[in-house]
Amino acid sequence: MNTTGRIKGITYRFFLVESLQEIRIAEFDISNTPPACIIKDDTHTFAVSKWVSPKRTRSYPFERVYNTLAYPKRVTVIPVIKDEGAVGDRDFIQWDTISLMSLLDVFVVLAYYDKAKKEGEKITSQQFDNEYILTKIREIKQYRSSALHWNLKELKVNLESIIEKVQAAYNKIEKETGVKLHSSNGIAKFKD
Template sequence: MDITGKIKGIKYKKSLEKNLIKFNLENFDINSSPSSSLIFDKQNLFAISKWVSPKRTRSYPYKRIYDTIHISKKITVIPAVKDEGKCGDRDFLQWDTVSMMSLLDVYVIFAYYSDAEKLENKIAEQKFDNNYVISKIKEIEGYHSSGLHWNLKELADLHFIADKIQLFKN
């Protein structure tokens, strides 16, 4: 069965607005920041959210996006892969996640974990490479095309971070 459709526009009225904490980009750390917040640098203000897994059903990431939807430039940080080890889950980024973010004009930073705690058969407390995330935020600061164009460009360049993604070795 094929289902086709055409989206002609997105209209919404936001309710239940959350007050977001504001951080200066100079002092920003994606790992210690809340799931949704604001960052500013010079004259720019961005909304930023982070996902703990690329799987959309594991941590309710759409709530994090919803909290930032009222800001004109929205960024979300998604791990391309999350591997929790032999006794944990291994989740991968899905194309429809990127499609939804592009539809909402959210700039996606495909990130990777650079540090974690090793438990007996699992890894936990995974941390993003903060320097990488900040470098991407600075790129977005100077990027004036849509979230869709950014996301397509980043998907084409995803292989550059593939070697930085460390899968748990059994």
Template sequence: MAEVLHFTGFIKGVTYKTYLDDNLSRINLDVFDVNKERGYGLIQSPTTEIAYSKWVSPKRTRSYPFARIYNTYNSSKVITIIPVIKDEGKDGDIDKIQYSTISWMNLLNIYIVLAYYETAKKVLKKVKLIRIS
């Protein structure tokens, strides 16, 4: 029978450098409104600046938030704003934040700001009718 090996330890001193990042737009903390700003940028205050990115859904594969996170990664302080749940109603999907997402952000040293949707608008799906003769 094969012997099972178990390894334990810590990984220290991991650093990252991005090469295809974007120039970040700057917004003052006093006028910052997450609902009106771009998907990523820099929040400035008199004492510090924080790079932010925001998600439109807690599901990683629905809105591809990692491109926005990548653009903020060269900053010294990085946060990402993630909705905890997104419920699209009776005929839609319900997306919830997964533990693996929280773990991944922790591994990348990105702080998470958990958010929620306060209001929603119903979007009627347009159906294109085709006339068949």
């Protein structure tokens, strides 16, 4: 069964929005920030939320995103892939996640983990590459088109290079922790 429709406009009001902690961009470290926060520099303010997995049903990230919607410039950081080890889960970002963020005018930073700790036969405490995320936030600061245009550009222009960064980072994590991760064939298929 196919269902089609047309979105003509989105309107909403905010209820029960949490007050978000403010962090200066110079002190920003995505791995040590709350799930949603405000980052500021001298001229810009961003509401930033972070996902711990690209899979929406594993970590329920929508509350974090919702808490940023009252702010004019919204960014969410989503790992493209999360691998917990060959005996654990491996999740990939889905198109409809980016589509929903675009509808809500939320800029998506497609990110990757570059550090992790070994726990048994899995890796845990995965941390994002903070410098990469700061670079993307600075790009968004200069970006004048909508979140939709940014998100589509990131998919068309940068997704392949981000997946290569994911592959390199997980290869490094596998060597450092000694934890066997899923085969890289799955990442290659996702990339294709």
